Amino acid sequence: MIKDKYLVHADRMAGQIIKASLSHEGFLLFVHKNVDGDCVGAACGMAQVLRNAGYKAGVAISEKLPDSMEYMGVDDLVFDPMDYADRISVSNYMPFATDCSESHRMGKCGRFFECGRKPLIIDHHASVSLKDEQFWIDGDASSASELCYYTALMLEEKTGRKLIDRRAAVCFLTGIVTDTGKFAYKNTMPETLVCAGELTELGARTSDISYNMFDRKPRNVFDLVTHFRSKVEFHADGQIALLRAYEEDFRQFGADDSAIDEMPSVMRDIEGVELSVVLRISEGRIRCNLRSKDHFDCSTFATAFGGGGHMRASGFNLPAEEHTIDEVAEAVIRKATERLR
Numbered sequence: 585m586i587k588d589k590y591l592v593h594a595d596r597m598a599g600q601i602i603k604a605s606l607s608h609e610g611f612l613l614f615v616h617k618n619v620d621g622d623c624v625g626a627a628c629g630m631a632q633v634l635r636n637a638g639y640k641a642g643v644a645i646s647e648k649l650p651d652s653m654e655y656m657g658v659d660d661l662v663f664d665p666m667d668y669a670d671r672i673s674v675s676n677y678m679p680f681a682t683d684c685s686e687s688h689r690m691g692k693c694g695r696f697f698e699c700g701r702k703p704l705i706i707d708h709h710a711s712v713s714l715k716d717e718q719f720w721i722d723g724d725a726s727s728a729s730e731l732c733y734y735t736a737l738m739l740e741e742k743t744g745r746k747l748i749d750r751r752a753a754v755c756f757l758t759g760i761v762t763d764t765g766k767f768a769y770k771n772t773m774p775e776t777l778v779c780a781g782e783l784t785e786l787g788a789r790t791s792d793i794s795y796n797m798f799d800r801k802p803r804n805v806f807d808l809v810t811h812f813r814s815k816v817e818f819h820a821d822g823q824i825a826l827l828r829a830y831e832e833d834f835r836q837f838g839a840d841d842s843a844i845d846e847m848p849s850v851m852r853d854i855e856g857v858e859l860s861v862v863l864r865i866s867e868g869r870i871r872c873n874l875r876s877k878d879h880f881d882c883s884t885f886a887t888a889f890g891g892g893g894h895m896r897a898s899g900f901n902l903p904a905e906e907h908t909i910d911e912v913a914e915a916v917i918r919k920a921t922e923r924l925r
């Protein structure tokens with residue numbers, strides 16, 4: 585049921601991991617900034633598996649993990665490389681990116697990824713087309729976590745050891761549940777469900793993950809989302825739903841910009857809407873998230889603004905000193921309307 589093509593690549597990646605372990609002190613895993621369940625799940629699950637295989641491994645993350653991820657219990661796998669900058673720059677680690685492949689997507693951690701050694705990469709962002717023995721990038725996969733799970737399975741086969749424990753299973757399933765929208769999106773394939781079943785047998789629970797990653801929210805976030813729902817605008821005969829989330833709104837409710845992470849999909853789900861657009865300020869940048877329902881190619885659209893992502897979900901960032909939310913909104917509405925005609 586698991587596709588042969590996945591197992592072939594997973595086997596190759598497991599081989600590359602073993603090869604890298606012979607000439608490196610350990611593995612340093614990298615994720616994209618504005619972390620989500622998939623990048624954290626893939627990297628932490630993989631770090632746990634690598635530790636179980638007897639290798640040193642850690643996940644470089646320079647931001648605080650959201651409270652919603654507390655149930656993963658991964659604090660001892662994650663560290664901020666900025667705190668160890670001198671020691672890390674001299675150590676001989678193997679860089680290993682999951683759910684992203686380019687240093688400019690990694691925020692402050694990017695410079696540690698650019699350490700002069702060719703990295704290992706496991707990613708499912710179709711906008712990247714890097715090819716190498718050490719890379720596995722497949723835009724058809726549900727999540728980076730699913731690909732990491734296959735790689736871990738093959739590593740078990742090669743080492744003859746049980747490596748995927750309950751914590752690794754929780755991490756991988758978190759990534760799958762997150763990126764498939766609780767198994768509701770089109771990227772949910774038969775093998776995705778097989779993986780999820782196997783990870784459940786290892787002790788991970790979809791109910792815990794769904795609640796923590798999607799449903800739970802503090803009261804102020806609920807109030808903020810209620811406020812923003814009334815601010816959604818419609819353009820192009822209702823095909824575009826767009827939200828301008830100004831900094832003042834977040835201040836008023838004492839919430840940060842991640843409080844509206846659900847809005848892109850909530851707006852996309854409205855009948856007649858093909859494209860949803862959410863604009864907000866995040867760390868001095870205007871952040872734009874795009875989601876489409878059926879045919880609008882979000883990946884190509886975001887690339888034109890210097891971003892990237894998937895066909896149905898993508899995004900880009902622009903410096904807030906050079907642009908305003910309203911300017912970006914007008915540009916996005918104009919270009920998207922042309923494409924939707």
Ligand SMILES: [Mn+2]
Binds near residue numbers: 622728
């Ligand atoms: Mn992902």
